[in-house]
Amino acid sequence: MSNNLSHEDIAKRFIEAKVVDFGAMGKFITELGPVLAVSDSGWHGINLGRFNILACMLPPADVTRLVGNLRTAALTASVLEGAAEASLPK
Amino acid sequence: MSIWNEADLEARLCHALDIARKTITYFATTGFTDPESPAHGFGPEKPIAETAMLIYAASASAHRPSVESRVNELARLLIPHARTERVLVDIALHPALAFKFAVPHILLTRLGYADASFDEFLRLCISSQVRNGQDRPPSASLERKWISCLWTGQKPDAGWRVDLLNSVLNWPIDILGGLRDDAYAFTHLFMYSTDFGFQPHRLPRRRATILGVAESLLARYIDAEDYDLAGEVLLAWPLTGAAWSPSAAFGFRVLASVEDQVGILPCGNVNHARLIRLEGHERVRYALGTAYHTAYVMGFLCAAALGPGRVPPTSIAGPQCRNSCLSRLMRYVDDDQGHWHSEFSSLAEREKGSLTSFVLNMAIVQKCRKHDYGAVNEILTLACDYCSASSPICRQAAELLERIASCSVVMRLGTGDGSQVRAK
Numbered sequence: 302m303s304n305n306l307s308h309e310d311i312a313k314r315f316i317e318a319k320v321v322d323f324g325a326m327g328k329f330i331t332e333l334g335p336v337l338a339v340s341d342s343g344w345h346g347i348n349l350g351r352f353n354i355l356a357c358m359l360p361p362a363d364v365t366r367l368v369g370n371l372r373t374a375a376l377t378a379s380v381l382e383g384a385a386e387a388s389l390p391k
Numbered sequence: 392m393s394i395w396n397e398a399d400l401e402a403r404l405c406h407a408l409d410i411a412r413k414t415i416t417y418f419a420t421t422g423f424t425d426p427e428s429p430a431h432g433f434g435p436e437k438p439i440a441e442t443a444m445l446i447y448a449a450s451a452s453a454h455r456p457s458v459e460s461r462v463n464e465l466a467r468l469l470i471p472h473a474r475t476e477r478v479l480v481d482i483a484l485h486p487a488l489a490f491k492f493a494v495p496h497i498l499l500t501r502l503g504y505a506d507a508s509f510d511e512f513l514r515l516c517i518s519s520q521v522r523n524g525q526d527r528p529p530s531a532s533l534e535r536k537w538i539s540c541l542w543t544g545q546k547p548d549a550g551w552r553v554d555l556l557n558s559v560l561n562w563p564i565d566i567l568g569g570l571r572d573d574a575y576a577f578t579h580l581f582m583y584s585t586d587f588g589f590q591p592h593r594l595p596r597r598r599a600t601i602l603g604v605a606e607s608l609l610a611r612y613i614d615a616e617d618y619d620l621a622g623e624v625l626l627a628w629p630l631t632g633a634a635w636s637p638s639a640a641f642g643f644r645v646l647a648s649v650e651d652q653v654g655i656l657p658c659g660n661v662n663h664a665r666l667i668r669l670e671g672h673e674r675v676r677y678a679l680g681t682a683y684h685t686a687y688v689m690g691f692l693c694a695a696a697l698g699p700g701r702v703p704p705t706s707i708a709g710p711q712c713r714n715s716c717l718s719r720l721m722r723y724v725d726d727d728q729g730h731w732h733s734e735f736s737s738l739a740e741r742e743k744g745s746l747t748s749f750v751l752n753m754a755i756v757q758k759c760r761k762h763d764y765g766a767v768n769e770i771l772t773l774a775c776d777y778c779s780a781s782s783p784i785c786r787q788a789a790e791l792l793e794r795i796a797s798c799s800v801v802m803r804l805g806t807g808d809g810s811q812v813r814a815k
Binding site for chain 2: 318321322323325326327328329330331361366367368369371373374375376377378379380381382385
């Protein structure tokens with residue numbers, strides 16, 4: 302498919318696609334579950350373990366949850382602010 | 392147009408550097424092991440390399456005393472960890488990974504903290520016949536070239552262009568269904584190809600085209616409350632010296648607002664019930680181990696944004712779509728997740744009008760996330776009506792509907808019989 306899809310091309314494609322029950326397809330895909338997102342091992346999967354030098358990346362396991370309520374999330378910062386220099390581990 | 396207060400950007404960068412000092416203190420020797428969630432653990436090499444990159448990026452603002460003192464202190468803290476026996480042995484045993492292990496050493500050298508004997512050893516190891524005996528995707532290949540050029544002082548050669556042409560900066564990235572690894576490749580390529588903003592950008596396609604993709608990715612990761620990737624995507628504008636688009640300027644506002652409300656740019660991996668249960672050092676270790684990385688991303692972003700002419704605007708200004716377009720699109724936008732809605736509501740009407748493309752991207756992202764393809768269908772129709780459907784995400788959403796339609800035909804879930812379907 303060309304990168305330069307015109308408005309007309311887009312319209313044509315989804316008009317033709319209307320023979321499909323998108324609701325049923327959506328339900329079916331939802332029931333299949335997020336297989337790929339959860340099972341993605343990817344490049345970092347190969348490198349987990351002792352050699353974990355993947356700078357600037359968070360593996361998917363780290364972001365399976367939403368941040369959620371920001372007031373609750375603020376607990377993390379208060380814990381870090383409360384960590385006095387004098388009490389740092391030897 | 393008024394721009395973001397530089398003192399505020401500097402304060403955010405210093406906050407990230409202060410987090411870095413704690414991170415090195417806690418994790419530079421033994422890393423972080425999480426007995427309840429082993430996947431959250433990491434070795435010491437990770438925070439060491441990330442901290443080295445952060446202070447390298449921050450060094451562009453070393454003319455600011457508060458930044459300079461922190462960069463130098465962190466460099467001195469990193470030195471013993473960057474050139475340990477463990478690092479030397481790792482390089483000796485795995486010369487194909489030598490440059491990865493040597494990232495902290497090379498960045499410290501660039502910052503003025505050299506070590507000639509380590510250089511001598513590294514020179515020996517990278518001359519090994521197996522130095523290229525590792526399968527590297529284009530982003531990893533470019534990372535290696537970047538750090539190698541920093542070490543040797545050589546200018547980028549033709550190999551850079553080959554990697555960039557084969558990368559997701561050239562090939563359209565899958566905005567709707569792509570993996571986080573692919574998004575990281577996209578964002579890291581900006582870091583390496585611009586040397587964290589120290590060099591002019593080398594891009595395989597028109598910058599405007601690639602930034603159009605970045606805008607779509609931004610919507611996806613703001614919707615996902617993934618501020619790590621949202622922050623890294625935003626780097627595309629200051630690192631390439633591009634003027635902040637309305638979507639990018641709004642994205643920065645959202646991240647800054649979230650950071651202000653939380654005290655740190657948050658990540659969704661923190662189990663707050665567990666955080667409350669823990670005590671003392673274990674509580675701090677857990678908080679820091681789960682939170683430091685996203686805090687660093689804000690540091691990278693503010694470091695880049697402090698570059699000359701790269702400060703984001705405070706107000707959102709851009710071309711206006713017809714009023715009715717935005718109001719019709721907003722009917723498709725949900726508020727079940729994400730922290731951008733209140734920031735959007737606080738905008739003036741004209742600012743909202745200039746974010747029509749952001750809202751369009753967000754509507755498509757949300758409906759695809761929920762597999763509500765009927766709604767995606769309607770959104771694309773609406774976008775076509777207003778001549779706003781030529782963005783990367785609209786094209787990819789249309790293709791997605793086409794594939795789902797085809798899939799449905801094969802699976803015989805369509806409402807019509809096979810004869811009603813367009814023949815291939």
